Amino acid sequence: MRRILCIVVLVFAVLILVESKSTTGSRVLVLLDNEDDKKLYTRFFGSLEGRDYIVTYKTVTNLNPSIELFSYGERVFDHFINFAQKKDKTDSITPTSLINFVNDGGNILLAVSSEITENIRNFARELDIEFDERDTFVIDHFNYNVSDDGKHTLLVSSNFINNEAILSKEVVEGPPVLFRGIGHKVGSVPLLTKVLWANDTAYSYETKDDQVVDQEPLVIGNNIGLISTLQARNNARVTLVGSLEFFSDRFFDSSVQKLKSSESYPKSGNEAFANDLTKWTLQEKGVLRVTSRLHHKDDEYEQLDTYRIKDNFTYTIEISEYVNDHWQAFNGNDVQLELIMLDPYIRVNLTALPTNEHQEHHSRKYKAHVQLPDVYGVFTLKVNYKRPGYTYIVDTTTITIRHFRHNEYPRFISAAYPYYTGAASMGTGFLLFCFIWIFNKDAGKSTAEKKKIN
Numbered sequence: 196m197r198r199i200l201c202i203v204v205l206v207f208a209v210l211i212l213v214e215s216k217s218t219t220g221s222r223v224l225v226l227l228d229n230e231d232d233k234k235l236y237t238r239f240f241g242s243l244e245g246r247d248y249i250v251t252y253k254t255v256t257n258l259n260p261s262i263e264l265f266s267y268g269e270r271v272f273d274h275f276i277n278f279a280q281k282k283d284k285t286d287s288i289t290p291t292s293l294i295n296f297v298n299d300g301g302n303i304l305l306a307v308s309s310e311i312t313e314n315i316r317n318f319a320r321e322l323d324i325e326f327d328e329r330d331t332f333v334i335d336h337f338n339y340n341v342s343d344d345g346k347h348t349l350l351v352s353s354n355f356i357n358n359e360a361i362l363s364k365e366v367v368e369g370p371p372v373l374f375r376g377i378g379h380k381v382g383s384v385p386l387l388t389k390v391l392w393a394n395d396t397a398y399s400y401e402t403k404d405d406q407v408v409d410q411e412p413l414v415i416g417n418n419i420g421l422i423s424t425l426q427a428r429n430n431a432r433v434t435l436v437g438s439l440e441f442f443s444d445r446f447f448d449s450s451v452q453k454l455k456s457s458e459s460y461p462k463s464g465n466e467a468f469a470n471d472l473t474k475w476t477l478q479e480k481g482v483l484r485v486t487s488r489l490h491h492k493d494d495e496y497e498q499l500d501t502y503r504i505k506d507n508f509t510y511t512i513e514i515s516e517y518v519n520d521h522w523q524a525f526n527g528n529d530v531q532l533e534l535i536m537l538d539p540y541i542r543v544n545l546t547a548l549p550t551n552e553h554q555e556h557h558s559r560k561y562k563a564h565v566q567l568p569d570v571y572g573v574f575t576l577k578v579n580y581k582r583p584g585y586t587y588i589v590d591t592t593t594i595t596i597r598h599f600r601h602n603e604y605p606r607f608i609s610a611a612y613p614y615y616t617g618a619a620s621m622g623t624g625f626l627l628f629c630f631i632w633i634f635n636k637d638a639g640k641s642t643a644e645k646k647k648i649n
């Protein structure tokens with residue numbers, strides 16, 4: 196018996212060890228143009244496999260087993276990484292199937308080059324991202340690597356988003372990255388975040404020999420997105436990278452030197468940047484969860500369903516963040532609580548309490564004291580936390596607020612004193628009247644009447 200138990204425990208331990216670092220699953224589909232391309236990105240794929248992902252490589256050219264993201268309506272991969280640029284031979288990877296994949300919670304990393312396919316362009320359009328025409332490049336005559344061949348498409352950029360959920364401090368403060376590829380225009384959908392963009396001096400155009408720029412470019416300056424991300428409402432993440440070379444071993448190992456700038460870096464920031472970006476896209480970081488919530492009256496510690504109007508009330512919620520393979524206390528300090536019945540009646544900031552190390556969940560407690568409104572009904576306590584880079588938190592609890600019971604009012608209330616006085620004076624007046632009427636006889640008159648009768 197004990198031996199069987201040991202084996203079971205061992206099997207579970209192995210299963211847990213094999214589990215990848217992502218919070219949403221470990222099955223990755225990588226789509227390439229052909230087998231040889233794998234050799235161009237060994238460092239990138241190596242880091243992916245090193246993080247215990249089960250990576251399936253498929254190529255566009257020999258599609259004997261067709262590529263399916265779904266099988267019998269079920270997602271067969273948790274993440275999809277596209278490095279394929281060849282003309283749309285992959286009929287099963289259509290914009291619709293990609294959208295379905297995202298709607299079902301799958302994460303997507305799309306690297307495209309200037310040979311972008313229509314399918315990917317259409318998919319990007321669904322996300323409100325417009326890639327420039329085929330064969331265009333982002334060109335910047337001021338920020339390029341010295342090795343550039345005169346077209347100035349090998350950009351050097353350090354316009355990173357400063358958001359710790361996506362890029363760690365080391366990357367943001369680290370060396371610039373190399374980028375050669377297509378630019379895109381980012382729409383106004385609030386779910387989109389630009390992660391890397393071009394400098395003010397850049398524009399997007401074709402690079403034929405003796406090219407004349409006679410038409411307005413699609414985008415110019417820092418409106419050109421180089422890398423952008425979208426986090427859908429279901430927390431699925433999509434990252435679009437306009438350069439395939441960005442992930443190549445050559446760029447990872449390359450040194451960087453801007454022309455006219457004395458500063459040179461022995462190694463580009465590409466590798467660290469790409470690692471952070473894939474970690475974010477595959478939900479290894481910036482993932483939040485609510486571990487517990489509690490509400491009670493200030494002076495009691497029992498969680499009730501029904502409170503009374505004007506009760507003094509305490510709400511506590513615990514939030515933890517997944518960073519680098521473990522759950523830790525979330526560091527945000529802008530979490531808010533809303534008390535809603537159709538409209539928010541109360542919106543307050545939750546105070547972040549200091550963590551104590553002995554907490555089991557490695558989470559941070561947030562607390563708010565409020566006085567419930569003078570309105571009764573069914574209310575929702577809502578923590579609606581949506582910040583770029585973090586998964587969204589929408590946590591709701593329903594409570595009922597009742598009015599005072601009749602025996603909860605004070606016995607005499609000052610507003611009623613006119614009525615008390617009215618009732619009392621009425622009673623007194625009536626007694627006085629009766630008293631007078633009964634005991635007050637007109638003595639003279641009554642004797643005269645008696646005489647008449649006699």
Ligand SMILES: *[C@@H]1O[C@H](CO)[C@@H](O)[C@H](O)[C@H]1NC(C)=O
Pocket residue numbers: 337338353354394395396
């Ligand atoms: C390009 O961007 C960098 C970093 O933001 C900035 O320091 C530099 O001045 C910019 N260069 C130009 C020519 O705009």
Ligand SMILES: *[C@@H]1O[C@H](CO)[C@@H](O)[C@H](O)[C@H]1NC(C)=O
Pocket residue numbers: 340341342343373445446449450451452
């Ligand atoms: C960028 O320039 C440096 C310095 O000349 C060079 O060593 C490096 O190979 C260049 N990178 C690329 C990708 O061409």
Ligand SMILES: *[C@@H]1O[C@H](CO)[C@@H](O)[C@H](O)[C@H]1NC(C)=O
Pocket residue numbers: 505506507566
């Ligand atoms: C709630 O707190 C306020 C001020 O802190 C106080 O005036 C009020 O009496 C309290 N209400 C109850 C029901 O304890």
Ligand SMILES: *[C@@H]1O[C@H](CO)[C@@H](O)[C@H](O)[C@H]1NC(C)=O
Pocket residue numbers: 528529543544
């Ligand atoms: C809540 O926090 C925000 C910033 O996080 C601040 O601007 C706002 O004034 C705070 N509100 C209250 C009521 O303290």
